[in-house]
Amino acid sequence: MSFIPTPLNLPQYPFKITLKDTRHFIFDEIRKKHLVLTPEEWVRQHFIQYLILEKRFPKSLIQIEGGLNLNQLQKRTDIVIFNNQGQRIMVIECKAPAVKITQSVFDQAARYNSVHKTRWLVVTNGLKHCYATINHQEGQFAFVSELPDYGML
Secondary structure (H helix, E strand, O other): OOOOOOOOOOOOOOOOEEEEOOEEEEEEOOOOEEEEOOHHHHHHHHHHHHHHHHOOOOHHHEEEEEEEEEOOEEEEEEEEEEOOOOOEEEEEEEOOOOOOOOHHHHHHHHHHHHHHOOOEEEEEOOOOEEEEEEEOOOOEEEEEOOOOOHHHO
16 A cells, blocks of 8 residues: 655645556656655655755756765765855755654764765655754854755855
8 A cells, every 4th residue: 555645844746646556656856767656755855845845956966866885884865965166065854754854863864964064954754844054164053944946055
């Protein structure tokens, strides 16, 4: 049985959802393909649309599920945002709505970001969104209440 989409704390978007056999698929306009609609994918697709339509992030500067090596293990980041010079500026970790955003979830995202060293770190489960700016030289971070538009980063 496939995941049934639930409302999130993000605007609603007109997704292309199809049913094949007993599984639902959602069209990812960044990767230009249909993906199995899981709770985490539901959050990821909403947050991508939020970035593009509400926060004016250019589609061409969004990378989804990029690989990285962390402690000799192959991992993946959900979303990485680049600036116009091709530098990584934000890591976004998406969780299913049922996954609570705890310190351990934030720590996981921070470990991924220890490889990318971006200035921004975002963790979301679609219901709660945590935004933090990071100063890697001083080893400090600060939570902010709102994600700025792309042009303000």
